[in-house]
Amino acid sequence: MREKLVLIGNGMAGIRTIEEVLKNDPDRFDIIVFGEEPHPNYNRIMLSSVLQGDASVDDIVLNSYEWYAENQITLHTGDAVKKVDTKKQVVYSEKGIVQSYDKLIMATGSNPFMLPLPGADKEGVIAFRNIKDCETMIETSKNYKKAVVIGGGLLGLEAARGLLNLNMEVDVIHIADFLMERQLDEPASNMLKEELEAQGMRFHLKKNTEQIIGRDRVEEVRFTDGSSLKTDLVVMAVGIKPNIELGKKSGLKTERAILVNDYMQTSAENVYAVGECAEHRGIAYGLVAPLYEQGKVLAAHLCSADAASEPGYKGSIVYTQLKVSGVDVFSAGVFQDNEKTKAIRVHDEFEGIYKKVVVQDNKVVGAVLFGDTGDSPRLLNMMRSGEDISQMSKVAILPSESSSDSKVSPVVAMADGETICGCNGVSKGEICTAITDLGLQSVEQVKQCTNAGRSCGGCKPLVADLLELTTGEEVGNVKEPMCGCTEYTHEEVVAEIRELGLSHPREVMNVLGWESDEGCSKCRPAINYYLQMVDPIKNADDPSSRFVNERVHANINHNGTFTVVPRMYGGVTNADQLRKIADVADKYSVPLLKVTGGQRIDLFGVEKEDLPKVWSDLGMRSGSAYAKALRTVKTCVGEQFCRFGTQDSIGLGIELEKKFEYINTPHKVKMAVSACPRNCAESGIKDFGVVGVEGAWELYVGGNGGVDLRGGDLFCKVKTKEEIIVTISAFLQYYREHARYLERTSHFVERVGLDHMKQVVLEDVEGRNALIERLEIALSTGKDPWKEIVENEEKQKEYQKTHVTMS
Ligand SMILES: Cc1cc2nc3c(=O)[nH]c(=O)nc-3n(C[C@H](O)[C@H](O)[C@H](O)COP(=O)(O)OP(=O)(O)OC[C@H]3O[C@@H](n4cnc5c(N)ncnc54)[C@H](O)[C@@H]3O)c2cc1C
Ligand code: SF4
Secondary structure (H helix, E strand, O other): OOEEEEEEOOOHHHHHHHHHHHHHOOOOEEEEEEOOOOOOOEOHHHHHHHHOOOOOOHHHEOOOHHHHHHOOEEEEOOOOEEEEEOOOOEEEEOOOOEEEOOEEEEOOOEEEOOOOOOOOOOEOEEEOOOHHHHHHHHHHHHHOOEEEEEOOOHHHHHHHHHHHHOOOEEEEEOOOOOOOOOOOOHHHHHHHHHHHHHOOOEEEOOOOEEEEEOOOEOOEEEEOOOOEEEOOEEEEOOOEEEOOHHHHHOOOOEOOOEEEOOOOEOOOOOEEEOHHHEEEOOEOOOOHHHHHHHHHHHHHHHHOOOHHHOOOOOOOOOEEEOOEOOEOEEEEEOOOOOOOOEEEEEEEOOOOEEEEEEEEOOEEEEEEEEOOOOOHHHHHHHHHHOOOOOOOOHHHHOOOOOOOOOOOOHHHHOOOOOEEEOOOOEEHHHHHHHHHHHOOOOHHHHHHHHOOOOOOOOOHHHHHHHHHHHHOOOHHHOOOOOOOOOOOOHHHHHHHHHHHOOOOHHHHHHHOOOOOOOOOOOHHHHHHHHHHHHOOOOOOOOHHHOOHHHHHOOEEOOOOOEEEOEOOHHHOOOHHHHHHHHHHHHHOOOOEEEEOOOOOEEEEEEOHHHHHHHHHHHOOOEOOOOOOEEEEEEEOOHHHOOOOOOOOHHHHHHHHHHHHOOOEOOOOEEEEEEOOOOOOOOHHHOOEEEEEEOOEEEEEEOOEOOOOOEOOEEEEEEOOHHHHHHHHHHHHHHHHHHOOOOOOHHHHHHHHOHHHHHHHHHHOHHHHHHHHHHHHHHHOOOOOHHHHHHOOHHHHOOOOOOOOOOO
């Protein structure tokens, strides 16, 4: 029987340890993971990118629910472990799960440190640690204007940049004399301040916050010098403290964090700790590179036949980089001068470049780089190797502006053993070998195969340089494969499906020589979509290639229950439908009914095995709220009741929704119809938005109201409903045929260009008719998936609980 390995904390260090365990010995353990947050494992570092609008929450997921299922890991999300009995070897979760273990890993991370100020508990006072904080900031920016960030360190500045991107006015309060004083010396910090002020941030240095004022919500921040600032949001980014409550309660020895030895063993037998909650040789690290090194050591120890002979963890050199676009800052090791150190400095005020290398006993012990961080890998390696520099010329240690002016990448001079990706500890040699041996052609492929660039992403330019160096091709011109399983791009896969008449995902993978037998969660759904798009009549859907929501035809929730959203065309309902929904809610004890932003009703918390019965009792069609298909057509009241409306927005909305429901699309599609320019249906931020104007309709395309907020582009103005339907049909089919799977219309329109879309949809009449004809064929195959299941007892048997329990 396999041993039971339980992980508490579904974060970066814990899951990296599990990845390493799976690499070492995939069959050794039954793995059970508890995570307090309602998400699969995500890249916390990239929260700054989500806030700054460079990535979506989906983009930062490191391991999807499918990954857990594929590796037979039982995952309980949204359920914190509240107690560990280290004698009986059992953990107890908040939701009542009692789980025994043979080996236990604590990876509970850190909690943000909240200043204990009067008023700190008011609404609008938050930290910056998780997806929820990020979402709160994004939501707040929609209704409020002013933000105060307390803390001028790395995290505070990244939060401040994100809030600026969200169009808020941002004041940063910092207690020290200069910003990032734990990473930068004063000259570098002053340059940083100037740069960030130019970007719109306002700084208040040497300020001590005294009180947060407001009725329920924060309204003002008051300082000890008597001054104050009005604000709608306070983000505290003043530090973190290891999350050791559970460890302490479980009787583990703790100081600042849970004490561990070189194998990450705690004071209790079979209990280990990794990550920010662990303290090794007096240090609790707060950056991923050391935590990943710990994870590797722990995994080797857990899987080894002779654990004591495995090399232990000896500690790490840390370095940091600020992730704010347009500002290059790097800091490592000892960066302040003292009586034992000497420094080599370059300060180019014209170019805004500052470099300082700190030397002690003829060894590089630290560095600060501002404006040009290209030397950072080389300097880090000198620090790590402890190289004696007494015989080196100082120019070689820190090339001056003139000598570093050439366009030659720093990777050229690096030795094979030197590290390119510090977070994941990947060397130049490993990357070059992977590029050559596996024929890699893109940064994404290098990331998949070597882990380089999978964390903060700071090394991606170096990886791109290495690719160019090794393959001799310019990376911009190098094609981007669909995923790590293949060298084919999305477009090439579609072309091959057409050319070779392929009809099943497995056939595509076999014929095109996929690297893995099963494909992955990226390529399988894409291939399945392309097959049906190319030939909707002949090529059947492969449910096993779909994401869980689409397999089950309902939205999965963090606790493993599902949300059912019945179809309500145009957002219109009636007493009969409402009665049915109410009856179903009573009968199946639906815990939450909620009206959606798209004017439909959510029934939250339905058990998987109840789904077919719920659908049958509702007797309504599937609302596709889970699908890559037309979700909703939102409508305003229009001529029926509104005193401004001159057009029938509801009638048109219903017609559009009936026309385009159940058609597969590369990503979800939303539409809206407003009957006048007041635009109550928010047509400007939909994939297709229709706005009534005097005697005509304006059609907007490529809008998006999500994280990547984008106003739709005015596509055309038409007189009749028929013209609208024709235009949307042709546009939709062109999008279906030419977009890459999971590309929203907003990105697609930006990629191919609005003029191009106008040309193929509006100007080329013959082409448009052909597009519409192909769309009609696809539409003819659309079926209500709930009806199919309600009418088929065999299919109903599949409605058992998923392996990913997410209690
Ligand atoms: C905005 C931001 C930017 C950052 N940028 C960088 C950067 O550029 N470079 C860098 O190296 N590092 C960066 N970091 C730090 C890095 O994210 C952390 O060092 C790393 O995530 C720590 O990993 P961990 O697994 O120890 O903790 P976490 O990733 O925090 O995971 C711990 C998990 O345990 C869960 N948990 C806690 N208690 C329980 C319980 N009782 N039961 C179940 N689950 C529990 C928590 O909910 C959490 O999800 C950044 C952090 C933030 C917040
Ligand atoms: S968009 Fe115009 S017509 Fe429609 S509800 Fe608003 S004001 Fe009335």
